[in-house]
Each structure stands twice: as C-alpha cells, then as structure tokens.
Amino acid sequence: MAELGQKVDLVEETPWAWSEDLLDINPSGELPVLVPPEDTPVAGAYAISEYLNELGLAQTSDAGGLFPGSAFERAEIRRLVDWFLNKFEREVARDLIETKVISLLAPAHGVPPNAETLRAVRHNLKYHLRYVDHLAHTRDWLAGPRLSFADMAAAGQLSVVDYLGDIDWEQHPSAKSWYMRLKSRPAFRSLLTDRLSVLPPHPSYTDLDF
Amino acid sequence: MAELGQKVDLVEETPWAWSEDLLDINPSGELPVLVPPEDTPVAGAYAISEYLNELGLAQTSDAGGLFPGSAFERAEIRRLVDWFLNKFEREVARDLIETKVISLLAPAHGVPPNAETLRAVRHNLKYHLRYVDHLAHTRDWLAGPRLSFADMAAAGQLSVVDYLGDIDWEQHPSAKSWYMRLKSRPAFRSLLTDRLSVLPPHPSYTDLDF
Structure with missing residues (x-):
C-alpha cells in the first residue's frame, strides 16, 4: 500500500484463534483483509491486489504499479505471485510459522518444533532460494525489467523467514542484492x-548492508 | 475455455513425475499451463484466468465472462476463486488425490490411503460443502447473480471429489441444485x-439428475 502511496490503518489479528470478528469480514478466517472506507471488505492478497489494480491505484506508484507491462508480462508477474503466495507458503512458510512462531505465541494453536518438519522445510527453502537467485541473476526484478507485485509477494514471504534467521544469503548473492534493493525502499523499511x-528478529534482519 | 468459446488442444501431463518437458514450460511443475499459439506459455490458473480476462476473451461468453460485475463483485469472485483453488485444494483435494488417485496411478509418487488423513479430509470436506450450500442458497451463482470463474473453480474441484464418490449431495440440497445446473451446461458436460x-467414476458422476 505504501508503494502505491495509499494510507492504511493497520489492525492486528490472530487468525489462528479463529476470531468471530475476523470470520465476519472474511469467512475463510485468513489474512490479509482490506476494508475500504465505503465498500465491502476485500479478502485475500489475490482479490486485494487485483482490486487495487482495477481501481487504477496500482498504476500510481513511481515503480509503475503492481502489474506493469504487456499481457504476457503481467501473466509472468501473476505466475510468480502465485508461486510465492501459495507454493512457497505451502512448502516453507506455513510450517515454519506454525512451528517457530505460533507455537510460542499461542501454544494451543501451533505445532511444536519437530526435527523432521524443519528438515523438510529447510530442504524446500534451499530450492526456493536458488530459484529467487536465478531470477534475480537473469532479470532486474523477479518478474522482469520492472518492480512488480511479484517482488512484494516474494519479499513479504522471505522477510518472515529472514526474521527467523533461516536464510543463508551468502550462498545466494543475486537474491541478496535483489533483497537489499527492496529493503532500502522507503515503503519496505517501515515494515522492518x-x-x-x-x-x-535475527541480528541482521534490519541491516540494509547485511 | 469452452465457456469462453475458445478451442484448445488438451495435452495430458503427469505432474507428480516431475517431467523435464513440463518444467521447461512451468518451472513449478504444476498444472494447468496454457500455451498460446504465438506467445510464451502462461502458467497456473491464476495467471491464465487473468490473462484471458485481459485479452477480452473472458468477456465473450453468453454468461458475461469469467469476472462479470463491478470492482467489488469481481473482488468477491476472486475471493472465492482463491478459496477453491487454494484453500479447498490444501484442505481437501490434494490429500484426496494423493491417497486415492496418484497412489494407484503412480505408487512411487502417491501416498497410500491412510485412515487419519481420510478422516481429516472428510471433516474438512463437510465444512466446504456447507459453505457451498450456504452460498448457493443465498445467491444465484456462488459469487453473486451471474455465473463466474468462481463457479468454474469450485465445480472443477468438486467434480474430482464427486468422481471419487465422496460427496453426500443429499445433505446439501442447494449445493446439489447449483451443481446440477453447472453439469448441464454444454461446456461442462464434455468434461464428464x-x-x-x-x-x-462413482455411478452418479455423469448423471444430470443425480
């Protein structure tokens, strides 16, 4: 939202607690949800990003919006958004957050750390980092020559993993340099x-020269 | 594609076998992939549906296309597309297909049927069927007054589960009547x-009056 120059009031939710208030806004009980001032809530990163795109808000940023380019270039952005929001989520983020974060915040809802799960997650994470490294090595930004929602989706997921200290950036120099550029953007820095x-967080989490 | 009046040549793939040909077209190794005659492949249902939408193809069907309506109505369609393609996939379809189908087709890649997994899947399936029943009871189509890609996404997932005989339609009469209307559409019947x-398939799978 900051990349698009849009102000939002953030509200913290604990989706693992299956709260009635959140379920009223989004029956899936998942985040994020956008509540526009004079419209019905828009639920999920997919619906939100396309809603902002359709309202033209996504065209207002310096970087050219969330989905810049031709129909094919936008298809490539969406392929990667899907990759990070769903494939990475399923293969890395979900288990990592359940075992390392929710198990501390709300033990009744999390899954205690488990050596087998963490080994599988670290194996999957290496594959994803190699892929980010490959994309960042061959392109200016992950989906092509311009910053897009693919970079936001990837950075959002990777920053959580980085907070937990699970990323070996030295092994993935192109991914590291891509992530350093994103971290330095004003919109991203406030998240840190x-x-x-x-x-x-892991000590280097907020470092811009990590 | 048939709803949009578009002809496609279908190619069968076995994504669990991690084939090099499929990985060349879609590095995630997942389906579906659309290979337009004079363009680069478009990978994943999200990128494909939005690509067709942007080309205007999605506006050509009798039913008003994949994403009819206002920006908010389209956000509601996308919320439900995400629900069925990702939440339903994760909570029901993936485990069911791995244990009941891939374990037969390619034993080395599937997971043998397991009582605990199947119990969890059936529990989740009831929740999803109640939700479809609720939507179909309160609206003409799942996302609102018009047929949309939300109906296609839901019907695509549910038809797989129905093939396996795991849906108790009698307990969900509004869902049943919605699904009967979809099954009767020319575009859908060929899939059956x-x-x-x-x-x-389960004996009632192709019945239009099941």
Missing part, C-alpha cells in the same frame, strides 16, 4: 520495525 | 466423459 513480542 | 484408466 515490526516485532514479535515473543521473539526478537 | 473424462476417465481415469485405473478407477471408474
């Missing part, structure tokens, strides 16, 4: 001050 | 002749 009450 | 070599 977010903290979990139960767990401090 | 698809067969797995290793497993015949």
Whole structure:
C-alpha cells in the first residue's frame, strides 16, 4: 500500500484463534483483509491486489504499479505471485510459522518444533532460494525489467523467514542484492520495525548492508 | 475455455513425475499451463484466468465472462476463486488425490490411503460443502447473480471429489441444485466423459439428475 502511496490503518489479528470478528469480514478466517472506507471488505492478497489494480491505484506508484507491462508480462508477474503466495507458503512458510512462531505465541494453536518438519522445510527453502537467485541473476526484478507485485509477494514471504534467521544469503548473492534493493525502499523499511513480542528478529534482519 | 468459446488442444501431463518437458514450460511443475499459439506459455490458473480476462476473451461468453460485475463483485469472485483453488485444494483435494488417485496411478509418487488423513479430509470436506450450500442458497451463482470463474473453480474441484464418490449431495440440497445446473451446461458436460484408466467414476458422476 505504501508503494502505491495509499494510507492504511493497520489492525492486528490472530487468525489462528479463529476470531468471530475476523470470520465476519472474511469467512475463510485468513489474512490479509482490506476494508475500504465505503465498500465491502476485500479478502485475500489475490482479490486485494487485483482490486487495487482495477481501481487504477496500482498504476500510481513511481515503480509503475503492481502489474506493469504487456499481457504476457503481467501473466509472468501473476505466475510468480502465485508461486510465492501459495507454493512457497505451502512448502516453507506455513510450517515454519506454525512451528517457530505460533507455537510460542499461542501454544494451543501451533505445532511444536519437530526435527523432521524443519528438515523438510529447510530442504524446500534451499530450492526456493536458488530459484529467487536465478531470477534475480537473469532479470532486474523477479518478474522482469520492472518492480512488480511479484517482488512484494516474494519479499513479504522471505522477510518472515529472514526474521527467523533461516536464510543463508551468502550462498545466494543475486537474491541478496535483489533483497537489499527492496529493503532500502522507503515503503519496505517501515515494515522492518515490526516485532514479535515473543521473539526478537535475527541480528541482521534490519541491516540494509547485511 | 469452452465457456469462453475458445478451442484448445488438451495435452495430458503427469505432474507428480516431475517431467523435464513440463518444467521447461512451468518451472513449478504444476498444472494447468496454457500455451498460446504465438506467445510464451502462461502458467497456473491464476495467471491464465487473468490473462484471458485481459485479452477480452473472458468477456465473450453468453454468461458475461469469467469476472462479470463491478470492482467489488469481481473482488468477491476472486475471493472465492482463491478459496477453491487454494484453500479447498490444501484442505481437501490434494490429500484426496494423493491417497486415492496418484497412489494407484503412480505408487512411487502417491501416498497410500491412510485412515487419519481420510478422516481429516472428510471433516474438512463437510465444512466446504456447507459453505457451498450456504452460498448457493443465498445467491444465484456462488459469487453473486451471474455465473463466474468462481463457479468454474469450485465445480472443477468438486467434480474430482464427486468422481471419487465422496460427496453426500443429499445433505446439501442447494449445493446439489447449483451443481446440477453447472453439469448441464454444454461446456461442462464434455468434461464428464473424462476417465481415469485405473478407477471408474462413482455411478452418479455423469448423471444430470443425480
């Protein structure tokens, strides 16, 4: 939203607690949800990003919006958005967050850390980091010559993993240089001050020269 | 594609076998992939549906295209597309297909049927069927007054589960009447002749009055 020059009031939710208030707004009980001032709530990153795109808000940023380019270039952005929001989520982020974060924040809803799960997640993470490294090596931004929602989706997922200290950036120099450029953007930097009450970030998490 | 009046040549793939040909077209190794005659492949249902929408193809069907309506109505369609392609996939379809289909077709890649997994899947399936029943009871089509890609996404997932005989339609009369209307559409009927070599469909699978 900051990349698009849009102000939002953030509200913290705990989706694992299956709250009635959140279920009223989004029956799936999932995040994110956007509540526009004079419209019905828009639920999920897919619906939100396309809604902002259709309203033309996504065309207002310096970077050319969330989905810049031709129909094919936009298809490539969406392929990668799907990759990070769904494939990466399923193969890395979900288990990592359940075992390392929710198990601390709300033990009744999380899954205790488990060596087998963490081994599988780290194996999958290497494959994803190699792919980000490959994309960042061959393109200016992940989906092509311009910053897009693919970079936001990837960086959003990777920043959570980075907070937990699970990324070996030295092994993935092109991914690292891509991530350094994103971290330095004004819109991204404010996110880096977010903290979990139960767990401090990995020491290099907020470093712009990590 | 048939709803949009578009002809396609279908090619069968076995994504669980991690084939090099498929990986060349879609690095995630997942389906579906659309290969337009004079363009680069478009990978994944999300990118494909929005690509067709942007080309205007999605506006040509009798039913008003894949994403009819206002920006908010389209956000509601996309919320439900995401629900069925990702949430339903994760909570029901993936485990069901791995244990009941891939384990027969390609034992080395599937997971043998397991009582605990199947119990969890059936529990989740009831919740999803109640939700479809609720939507179909309160609206003409799942996302609102017009047929949309939300109906296609839901019907695509549910038809797989129905093939396997796991849907108790009698308990969900509004969902049943919605699904009967979809099954009767010319575009949908041809899909019902698809067969797995290793497993015949449940007897009522192709019945239009099931």
